[in-house]
Amino acid sequence: MLTIAYVLSALQLLALASPSPAPSSIGVKRVSLTRRQAHNSTAPADIQRITQRIGSTLAKYDVGFDSFSKNSGKPHPLSNNDASNITKRAEGTAYLSPDDNALWTGVMCAGTPLSPFIVGFDTGSASLLLVSSTCTSSDCQGQRLYNPSDSSTSVDRKQKFNLKVTDSETVTGNQYADTVRVAGLEATDQVLGAASSYPKNFNTYSFRPDGRMGMAYQSISAYKAPSFPQNLVSQGVTTEPVFAFRMGTGCELNIGGLDHSAYTGDLVYTPVTTKGFWQVNLDAVQANNKRSVGRVSAIIDTGSPLIIGDRQNVDKLYATIPGSRALSNGLYSVPCDSIPTVRITVSGSAFDINPDLFNQGPVSEGSSQCVGGIVSGPQSKPPQRFWSIGDVFLQNVYSVFDVGNNRVGFGRLV
Numbered sequence: 001m002l003t004i005a006y007v008l009s010a011l012q013l014l015a016l017a018s019p020s021p022a023p024s025s026i027g028v029k030r031v032s033l034t035r036r037q038a039h040n041s042t043a044p045a046d047i048q049r050i051t052q053r054i055g056s057t058l059a060k061y062d063v064g065f066d067s068f069s070k071n072s073g074k075p076h077p078l079s080n081n082d083a084s085n086i087t088k089r090a091e092g093t094a095y096l097s098p099d100d101n102a103l104w105t106g107v108m109c110a111g112t113p114l115s116p117f118i119v120g121f122d123t124g125s126a127s128l129l130l131v132s133s134t135c136t137s138s139d140c141q142g143q144r145l146y147n148p149s150d151s152s153t154s155v156d157r158k159q160k161f162n163l164k165v166t167d168s169e170t171v172t173g174n175q176y177a178d179t180v181r182v183a184g185l186e187a188t189d190q191v192l193g194a195a196s197s198y199p200k201n202f203n204t205y206s207f208r209p210d211g212r213m214g215m216a217y218q219s220i221s222a223y224k225a226p227s228f229p230q231n232l233v234s235q236g237v238t239t240e241p242v243f244a245f246r247m248g249t250g251c252e253l254n255i256g257g258l259d260h261s262a263y264t265g266d267l268v269y270t271p272v273t274t275k276g277f278w279q280v281n282l283d284a285v286q287a288n289n290k291r292s293v294g295r296v297s298a299i300i301d302t303g304s305p306l307i308i309g310d311r312q313n314v315d316k317l318y319a320t321i322p323g324s325r326a327l328s329n330g331l332y333s334v335p336c337d338s339i340p341t342v343r344i345t346v347s348g349s350a351f352d353i354n355p356d357l358f359n360q361g362p363v364s365e366g367s368s369q370c371v372g373g374i375v376s377g378p379q380s381k382p383p384q385r386f387w388s389i390g391d392v393f394l395q396n397v398y399s400v401f402d403v404g405n406n407r408v409g410f411g412r413l414v
């Protein structure tokens, strides 16, 4: 089936087939972002998919925690004692979610000459993953493959990698360093993993990105190597050492500068507290102006569709919402006719979540209760110690990731 996103992506690829201009270091560069399915809060919530998304997002963080402890020799401050035991904690399914609706995708190029790939741009991880031309099984059909022998700048790092992608499957492959370009900004010696297999269940989806670009810090990289944004900045390619997402109307990723027409007022910045994830402190989360959740650590994650909090705090938040109910699996419902306005306060400034974006749809067809966009992780001991801030919030703001100054900024969308 040809989806709109697929057609858009195909058009982007056609545009790229013509010779690209030389890399430029002047001003902001834009990448159009697409997602397969628009948010529709009148359609019944897909409970199973939401539950899967919680599991895969948390499993992704476990992979990051694991890499952090391998790379730095100490546990990640947000991880639990048993964080190294990924098998135990990854309750959902995938690190690499086959659920392409959850990812904002766009075009990236790799190699010399440059070949285009559609990747999910993910601030919740730091490893660049593509599929290798050595993957000949039907599971890799339909994906653009990275072939190191087609690229004169490809260097074999002679190192393997393992990424746990589902409860039962791991993708493995070789690490390479190569030229990578996004929107005309080019990094050399960018480390990428080329997977020689892909999980079987992925081929049931009609459209998948070719890979994922992790945009966080080296300390959570499975390759112990700088991420693409870090390389751009350290190689002096960017005018400003930043990248930013606009996911509401006019979806785009800006690299090397900001789109000052995308937001009004001043950007509100908050420092990164541990350079691994884009991890910051939130001052408060509250609904309908009733204070419930105080300061929490949060991972700002463009690869996460929801907001996932720790159970204790999420319970407190919903307790302030009249008519709310706890469902199973860490989900909650609120009355469809009075969706609350949830407010997140960062560095003293409040940002509201549009109730329509908070609303994930009726619990079932015709139900008067709707699933809320803030969920909690599985009940674990010790409890989850952080919040994951994804799309449900990020679509309400212009979000800035400042690699040079290690801070995250939010602006009000115009």
Ligand SMILES: *[C@@H]1O[C@H](CO)[C@@H](O)[C@H](O)[C@H]1NC(C)=O
Residues within 6 Å of the ligand: 040, 041, 042, 043, 044
């Ligand atoms: C949203 O979902 C409802 C119910 O399934 C459907 O009738 C409507 O056409 C959808 N809207 C869009 C814009 O897809």
Ligand SMILES: *[C@@H]1O[C@H](CO)[C@@H](O)[C@H](O)[C@H]1NC(C)=O
Residues within 6 Å of the ligand: 085, 087, 088
């Ligand atoms: C990890 O968890 C599994 C399942 O609970 C358990 O069987 C295994 O022994 C644990 N491994 C470590 C290293 O703790």
